[in-house]
Amino acid sequence: MKYTQAFIPTVKETPSDADTISQKLMLRAGLIRKLSSGIYEWLPLGLIVLKKVEQIIREEMNKIGGQELLLPAVLPKELWVETGRWEIYGDELYRIKDRAGREFCLGPTHEEVITDIVRKEVRSYKQLPLMLYQFQTKFRDEIRPRFGVMRAKEFYMKDAYSFHATEEDAANYYKIVFDAYSRICVKCGFKYCPVEATTGAIGGSSSHEFMVVADTGEEEIISCDCGYGANIEKAECSRTEGKRVLGEIKDLEEIYTPNLKTVDEVSKFVNEKPEKFIKTLIYLADEKPVMVIVRGDMEINEEKLKYVLKCNQIALANAETVEKVLGAPVGFAGPVNLNDKNIDIYADFSIENIVNGISGANKKDYHLKNINIDRDYKPLAIADLRKTRRGDLCPKCQENHLKFSRGIEIGHTFRLGIKYSKTMNATFLDDKGNKNHFIMGCYGIGVSRIVAAMIEQSHDENGIIWNETVAPYRVIIIPISYEGKIKEVSDLIYNQLSEKTDVILDDRNERAGVKFKDADLLGIPIRITVSDKTIAENGVEVKYRAEKTAKLTKIGNILDILK
Numbered sequence: 001m002k003y004t005q006a007f008i009p010t011v012k013e014t015p016s017d018a019d020t021i022s023q024k025l026m027l028r029a030g031l032i033r034k035l036s037s038g039i040y041e042w043l044p045l046g047l048i049v050l051k052k053v054e055q056i057i058r059e060e061m062n063k064i065g066g067q068e069l070l071l072p073a074v075l076p077k078e079l080w081v082e083t084g085r086w087e088i089y090g091d092e093l094y095r096i097k098d099r100a101g102r103e104f105c106l107g108p109t110h111e112e113v114i115t116d117i118v119r120k121e122v123r124s125y126k127q128l129p130l131m132l133y134q135f136q137t138k139f140r141d142e143i144r145p146r147f148g149v150m151r152a153k154e155f156y157m158k159d160a161y162s163f164h165a166t167e168e169d170a171a172n173y174y175k176i177v178f179d180a181y182s183r184i185c186v187k188c189g190f191k192y193c194p195v196e197a198t199t200g201a202i203g204g205s206s207s208h209e210f211m212v213v214a215d216t217g218e219e220e221i222i223s224c225d226c227g228y229g230a231n232i233e234k235a236e237c238s239r240t241e242g243k244r245v246l247g248e249i250k251d252l253e254e255i256y257t258p259n260l261k262t263v264d265e266v267s268k269f270v271n272e273k274p275e276k277f278i279k280t281l282i283y284l285a286d287e288k289p290v291m292v293i294v295r296g297d298m299e300i301n302e303e304k305l306k307y308v309l310k311c312n313q314i315a316l317a318n319a320e321t322v323e324k325v326l327g328a329p330v331g332f333a334g335p336v337n338l339n340d341k342n343i344d345i346y347a348d349f350s351i352e353n354i355v356n357g358i359s360g361a362n363k364k365d366y367h368l369k370n371i372n373i374d375r376d377y378k379p380l381a382i383a384d385l386r387k388t389r390r391g392d393l394c395p396k397c398q399e400n401h402l403k404f405s406r407g408i409e410i411g412h413t414f415r416l417g418i419k420y421s422k423t424m425n426a427t428f429l430d431d432k433g434n435k436n437h438f439i440m441g442c443y444g445i446g447v448s449r450i451v452a453a454m455i456e457q458s459h460d461e462n463g464i465i466w467n468e469t470v471a472p473y474r475v476i477i478i479p480i481s482y483e484g485k486i487k488e489v490s491d492l493i494y495n496q497l498s499e500k501t502d503v504i505l506d507d508r509n510e511r512a513g514v515k516f517k518d519a520d521l522l523g524i525p526i527r528i529t530v531s532d533k534t535i536a537e538n539g540v541e542v543k544y545r546a547e548k549t550a551k552l553t554k555i556g557n558i559l560d561i562l563k
C-alpha cells in the first residue's frame with residue numbers, strides 16, 4: 001500500500017472526550033471514529049487489525065474441532081422468554097418491534113439461538129460432541145458507555161458453544177478450549193493471566209476469565225508463578241498463614257477501655273499490634289444474626305462469607321441490632337462470654353494463630369485480653385472468609401507471595417452444564433436409548449476488546465506498539481524525499497518486501513519528521529528509512545518500533561529483517 005492512497009486520517013491533538021489510552025490512540029491513529037455514544041466506526045487500518053485478530057482466533061477454534069456459522073443479530077422474543085432472560089436481562093437488552101408488532105431483541109449473546117438449533121437438529125449421542133462458533137456484532141444498551149470500544153453498545157465478538165453427551169466429555173473439552181485461549185493470547189503477543197472466575201470455595205474452577213495484564217486495567221488481579229490466578233474479590237487465602245504458633249496461654253483479663261471502640265484505638269491504648277486482635281463483626285444473614293471474626297488487621301470478604309453461610313443476603317447489623325443481640329454497644333463485641341446469647345461464631349482461618357488475643361468483652365467500655373480459641377470460645381466453622389491482601393502467600397503452591405496487577409478481561413470460558421438445555425428442553429438419545437439433556441459449555445472472546453487491550457498493554461508516549469502478528473502493516477518504508485535515487489531504492493525494497501509481508505510505503509510529500517511521527521503513532525513494528533546517506537553505504541536504516549536504536553542493513557539483505 002502507498003500511503004497517499006491509504007485512508008489513514010491521523011489526528012495530532014488528543015481527543016478531549018477519550019477516557020483511556022487505547023481510545024485516544026485508536027482515534028489519533030485513524031483506526032476508529034465515534035459515530036455516537038458507545039458506537040464506533042472501524043476505519044480501514046483498524047479493520048485490518050480486527051480481521052487479523054479474528055483470523056488468529058478462527059484458526060485456533062478450527063484446530064479444536066470448532067465449526068463456524070453465522071447467526072442472526074435480530075432474535076425473536078419467544079426464545080428469550082423460554083429461558084426467562086427476556087425479563088432477567090433488563091434494560092441492557094435492545095428490544096425492537098417489527099411492522100407487525102412482533103417483538104425482537106438485538107443479540108447480546110446467543111445461548112438461546114444455538115440451543116434451539118441443536119434441539120431441532122441433533123438427535124443422537126453419535127452426533128456429539130459438537131462445537132459451533134461465530135464472529136458477530138453484539139449489542140448491549142450500556143447505561144454509560146466508556147473506554148472506547150472496550151465498553152461500547154456495539155461490539156465484535158467470537159462466541160462458541162459446545163454440546164456433549166457426558167459431564168466428563170464436557171470437562172475434558174473445557175480444558176482443550178482453555179489451552180486454545182492460551183494460545184490465542186500468546187499469538188496476540190499478550191502478557192496474560194487466566195483467572196478463576198469462581199474460587200475453589202465458590203463451586204469449582206469451571207469458569208475462567210482471560211485477563212490481559214495492563215496498568216490501566218479495570219480489574220485488580222492476583223497471580224503466582226506456579227500458575228494460580230484469580231480476581232481479587234474471588235482469590236482464596238492460604239490457611240498456612242493461619243497456622244497456630246503455640247505459646248504460653250495466659251488467664252483471661254478484663255481491661256477498661258472507655259469509649260475506645262476500633263481495633264486501632266484499643267491497639268494504641270494497650271500498646272499491642274492489631275495482629276493480636278480478634279475483630280468481631282455482627283452480620284445479618286438472611287435476617288439471622290451471626291458473629292464473624294477475623295484477625296484485627298484483616299478484612300472480611302462478604303462474597304466468601306455469603307458462600308459459607310449459604311445465604312442470599314448478607315449485611316452488617318446496625319448498632320441497634322448489635323446492642324440487642326449482645327447487650328453491649330458496637331465496638332465492644334467479642335467471641336467470649338456469649339453465654340445464652342444464641343449466636344453462632346464463624347471464624348476466618350487467620351484467627352487460628354492468635355494466642356492471648358484481644359477483643360471486646362460484650363460489656364460497655366471493656367475489652368478482654370488473653371483470649372484463646374477452644375478454651376474461651378468455639379467457632380461453629382473456621383473458613384476462608386477474608387480479603388486477599390499484599391504480602392499474602394499463594395493458596396495453591398503455599399510458597400510464593402502473590403503478585404498484584406491490573407487486568408482487562410478479553411475472554412470468558414464457562415461450563416454451563418444443562419442450564420439452557422433443561423429450560424429449553426433440548427435432549428438427545430444416549431447409547432441406551434434414554435433421553436438426556438445436552439451438557440453445554442460456552443466460550444466468548446471480545447475481538448474488538450482485544451484490539452483495545454493490546455494498545456493498553458503495548459504503547460509509549462509516541463503511539464501504539466503493535467505485535468507483528470496483528471500489526472496493520474508489518475513494515476513501513478520512509479523515503480526522506482520520494483524522488484530520484486531514493487525513490488528508486490524505496491520502490492525496489494517495497495516490491496521485494498511486499499511479496500513476503502504487509503508493507504506500506506510513505507510516499508507523501510511531507511517532512512521526514514512528520515513521517516517518523518506518524519509511523520510511531522501507527523505503531524508499525526519495522527521502520528525502514530531510505531536517504532542519500534544510507535544509499536551511500538549501499539544500505540537502509542532499520543528501526544524496530546519497540547527498540548530505541550536503529551541500525552544499517554545492506555539493501556541486498558533486506559529480507560533478513562523479517563526473520
Ligand SMILES: [Zn+2]
Nearest residue numbers: 224226394397
Ligand atoms: Zn503459587
